[in-house]
């Protein structure tokens with residue numbers, strides 16, 4: 001089992017990587033935002049099998065510098081950062097859609113790309129690819145997922 | 154001809170229609186992924202499919218009779234591709250361009266890609282490659298023209 005140690009290290013490109021516990025996430029990000037890292041450029045989710053890693057990539061325009069903040073979650077729940085950055089809204093919805101991370105406190109946590117009734121989160125390691133799902137459009141023009149290949153096409 | 158005799162050409166109506174259709178293929182402006190870049194090159198001056206009578210990419214499916222499916226067809230796009238195909242008037246033809254469209258290509262193990270557009274709409278000519286060169290697509294169009302005239306061999 002992989003262990004998670006809070007702390008700070010340097011990435012291959014010299015970028016600062018700050019590892020924090022889930023509880024300290026909002027505090028750390030608030031501090032970094034005050035320090036000038038005002039642009040949230042990306043949120044990524046990584047399925048490490050034992051836990052899920054969530055990475056926040058921040059950018060400072062003044063210093064022209066990127067910084068990564070990593071945290072882990074064992075129950076797929078992470079506090080939402082939509083209160084700090086409005087742009088986190090869709091990023092977090094995307095993470096929820098594809099990796100299945102639930103962001104606590106998100107105002108509108110719905111799927112971003114896949115239809116609402118899609119089963120599972122496809123970028124999880126335990127996603128079952130053999131159980132093929134199809135997408136079709138109903139009368140109103142809304143997408144829906146189906147297991148039946150004969151439905152529509 | 155200089156003698157003033159009228160030139161006479163005998164043919165069947167069927168043949169004349171086929172000849173006309175094969176030399177005025179109007180493709181639909183429709184690109185889904187990276188293959189579409191090569192499709193644009195086919196239309197531009199270097200390769201130039203207008204030499205074969207299909208110069209104008211129509212913006213409406215109602216005015217076109219050739220659909221070049223160029224690029225990955227995702228599951229979300231598949232019902233839309235089918236709808237565009239249904240909106241085209243007969244006679245209509247489909248060229249499947251690139252391995253993505255033929256059987257899924259690099260995304261064959263993905264969750265989101267249709268493994269072959271022929272599961273959704275019927276295909277006349279397959280042009281393999283990732284992406285096929287403009288020359289390959291031109292060859293595909295010429296093959297389709299032969300097919301329309303009933304000359305194509307497998």
Ligand code: SF4
Nearest residue numbers: 187188251253283284
């Ligand atoms: S066949 Fe290759 S070039 Fe064409 S859409 Fe697929 S990945 Fe892109």
